[in-house]
Amino acid sequence: MNKGRRIRDGLALARALPDRSLVTMVAAMSLLASLTFTGAVGARSLSDRWAKGAANLVTVQVPDPDKATSAAGRGASAATRVQAVLANLEAAPAVMRAHRLDGAELDRLLRPWIGDVGTAALPLPAVIEVDLAPGQTLPDPLISTLKTEAPGTLIEKNDDWRAQLHAIADSLLWCAGLATLLVGVIGAAVIGMATRLGLGARRESVTILHELGASDGYVAGRFGRRVAGLSLVGGLVGTLVSLPPIAVLARLMAPLAGGGSAEMGNMHGWWGFFTESLSSLMQGSAPQALLIGLGCIPLVVTLIGWVTAQVIVRVWLRRLP
Incomplete structure (x- = not known):
């Protein structure tokens, strides 16, 4: 072969x-x-x-936002509850940005549920979007201050989401x-x-x-x-x-x-x-x-x-x- x-x-x-x-x-x-x-x-x-993204976003709801603040604190000079909450949030080192949603933004968010009725006539709380620095959370003393100056304030940390x-x-x-x-x-x-x-x-x-x-x-x-x-x-x-x-x-x-x-x-x-x-x-x-x-x-x-x-x-x- x-x-x-x-x-x-x-x-x-x-x-x-x-x-x-x-x-x-x-x-x-x-x-x-x-x-x-x-x-x-x-x-x-x-x-x-x-x-x-959800971990760095916190939503704060302030009921009766136009009422006067009820305690002295970092936002004591503010005229209303929502202004006091914003002042405290903006002064916190962990917060990069605190933005209150205006009427148009609230209308856009609620339109799928209430249609074109609008939110002007509804007794809605003020809604504040808080952007935190990476890895940061709202400290407990700050949360206590917010709830003291504006009783009933709700803070949603998106943990469930x-x-x-x-x-x-x-x-x-x-x-x-x-x-x-x-x-x-x-x-x-x-x-x-x-x-x-x-x-x-x-x-x-x-x-x-x-x-x-x-x-x-x-x-x-x-x-x-x-x-x-x-x-x-x-x-x-x-x-x-x-x-x-x-x-x-x-x-x-x-x-x-x-x-x-x-x-x-x-x-x-x-x-x-x-x-x-x-x-x-x-x-x-x-x-x-x-x-x-x-x-x-x-x-x-x-x-x-x-x-x-x-x-x-x-x-x-x-x-x-």
């Missing part, structure tokens, strides 16, 4: 395994896994950002993890069926090789390498196909995450929006965890294919008479 001639063992796995159908199925599974993982990362990112946001994000992560696990199980089942079809198609050749002394590891390795190669191709195709919709979704969600605007116009605008979204994703604008996860999906699919083929072939060989 010539040294340069390739040694063939007769398995001919290129004809035994259903290449196109296996690659297509694995690509579909990879696409679903990519979209599911993207949804989980997006939910977690939005939750963290909104919760962080933060807890709800984290609970929603955690539930979405669990759902995404379960969906990803289900996709992996279905993918393993599909790869297992394809491997069994390949074994059935080459049953005679595999049996002869096994009787001639070929080890289980050799035969399983041949099938494992072939299935792993096809799985890698399918994983790459599915992940690449997922990039355009992921880029568009990331661009649409950018305003919610504190990014830029996402405006679209006519068909030319749609195409420009799409190309800009894809270019932004390729330049690394997406969260690093998302890019790393998407890069790992083809590798994970390849590992699943190799392990599944190895197990199926070894079990099949052990059952031979």
Whole structure:
């Protein structure tokens, strides 16, 4: 036998395994896994950002804001209760900004509940938005002073909202993890069926090789390498196909995450929006965890294919008479 001639063992796995159908199925599974993982990362990112913003925002409600203040303090020179509260808040080192909502802002906030009736005739409390410095909270002495000078003052720290946001994000992560696990199980089942079809198609050749002394590891390795190669191709195709919709979704969600605007116009605008979204994703604008996860999906699919083929072939060989 010539040294340069390739040694063939007769398995001919290129004809035994259903290449196109296996690659297509694995690509579909990879696409679903990519979209599911993207949804989980997006939910977690939005939750963290909104919760962080809520942690630095405090809402103060002052009833009967135009009444005179009832105690002496930092706002003693103020004529009304709301002026005294604002004076105390603005003097606090932890407060970066204290803004009282005017009538137009209150009308805009309450319009979904009261319609266009307006708030001018309603006995509403004064609402003050307080922006705290990062990592700061309103000190207890300041809260006591506010409630002393303006009895009935309510301070909402948004802790309940933060807890709800984290609970929603955690539930979405669990759902995404379960969906990803289900996709992996279905993918393993599909790869297992394809491997069994390949074994059935080459049953005679595999049996002869096994009787001639070929080890289980050799035969399983041949099938494992072939299935792993096809799985890698399918994983790459599915992940690449997922990039355009992921880029568009990331661009649409950018305003919610504190990014830029996402405006679209006519068909030319749609195409420009799409190309800009894809270019932004390729330049690394997406969260690093998302890019790393998407890069790992083809590798994970390849590992699943190799392990599944190895197990199926070894079990099949052990059952031979």
